[in-house]
Amino acid sequence: MELYFLGTNAGVPTLQRNVTSVALRLLEERRSFWMFDCGEATQHQILRSPLRLGKLEKLFITHLHGDHLFGLPGLLSSRGYQGGIAPLTVYGPPGLKNYLDISLSVSQSRIPYKLEIVEHTGGLVFEDDSFKVEAGLLEHRIDSYGYRVTEKDSPGSLNTELLQSYGLKPGPLYGKLKKGENVTTEEGIVIYAAEVVSEPKRGRIVTILGDTRPCEGTLPLSVNADLVVHEATFAHDLADMAYQYHHSTARQAAELAKEAGAHQLLLTHFSSRYSNPEALIPLLEEAQMIFPETLLAEEFCAFPVYRRVLRN
Template structure:
């Protein structure tokens, strides 16, 4: 039985933090693993508020190297060393990320207790496990900025123990193999197909994080049929010209991406500090894509 997939929003402001909003960071909690997307200053404090253990961070995916998306990394490295971490930490991001990590190691006085592996991202799949993969595409913000998609592979359908018992399949490893979609052969030579004891596989869940970007085809494409699209919405519709000049998106532009990509839900984030109450952004987006919500710091979204 797969656990629910949780998304915890650790920071939702754009450029400058506010009293209510920290700078960008998003955590995906899958089983006992925590994956971060961007890591602004105070991210580890936000994790404490959300009751997330910094020690469980396995990977950090960076969308681009602007300070409001990366300045929390040095503090997390120091904290993990103080906690005597010994397992590696993996970082993925644009060209220059390795230089940033090297500069931290050279100038900040602490001793790393673990290895850091940095992979400078290129479009396509950048990481894969048996359960999921993470792919990225270039976006329209800086010369080297990315959006990421966390894509879960198909999940086993519901297993029916009563059917397995009726077919005289002994409990144990054979049940697990059937749950995982494998055909088994019993000792007397009888073959059992997974479909005889389990429902069809369930499609995996897909979470897309745009990072900072102007509207672009690459984000639309990677977001196709996503369970959740987390898209920046720095400005309201009245400031679309400013959004264009700075390579950001308005609420309506983000909603159009969601609509054209047939996503299930849109979450607007990276809110400019000028919007103390982003209700107008929500209303603008919902005129185009109804299933839209505004991200708030420490918001949790559970995908069953």
């Protein structure tokens, strides 16, 4: 599991950075990737990346501002031309379906795969045996949502060498042991699951927040997250401007990560006034003073999501 950034700029693209989009690569977990937001030219960014649109399984939109949305019709159309045939589900706030229906209809775009559009107003938006995704309303000029992606705990691994020493070969009894059930061999030997199965693997939590100024909604989405992605449109010397435009500063993002007990923070959605990497250093420094485990998101860079033990 890792995050791969396709756009990290706020508002409009620049020669250095594109507008917002980030992929959650789940190649080992699902053999697919999910995407969060799809600003203009995201499909061009994908052409410069290792991502393949045919592997895109789910796409989550935080809000309906153009720098998070305008790349979506073209990407959906191109996915079909590039051989994407697997179903795709797009999640987002009310109004998303109308926007896509009109865009794809007027342009007579051909979508040769099953496309499902799910509008939501927060809460649980997706769940299966291995993942669940929850959304929460933030505070922006229009309804903007953050997403909390929770990987469910997975069973521990079997000690196959020990099992073979008992004369137990792979079969149905292996499955029972992995479920935590004790079993008895044909020779009458009782094998206790706790002795041959390692501790379950704790699922990871990734929080991706849409545009927001500091608000109550960010905390429940971020509590104990392994990785939080938070906008940092401005440095804190422009905190008044950030509040006026319903955005956050790097320091405010760090304060949220610290309060939430997160493990790592990634800053993104930078104002165009910070036009080069050197100009972003003050944002990183002010965040690290409060939350040392902070990094700047970089386009075409992967950031692994590591497992960790929850703090007591």
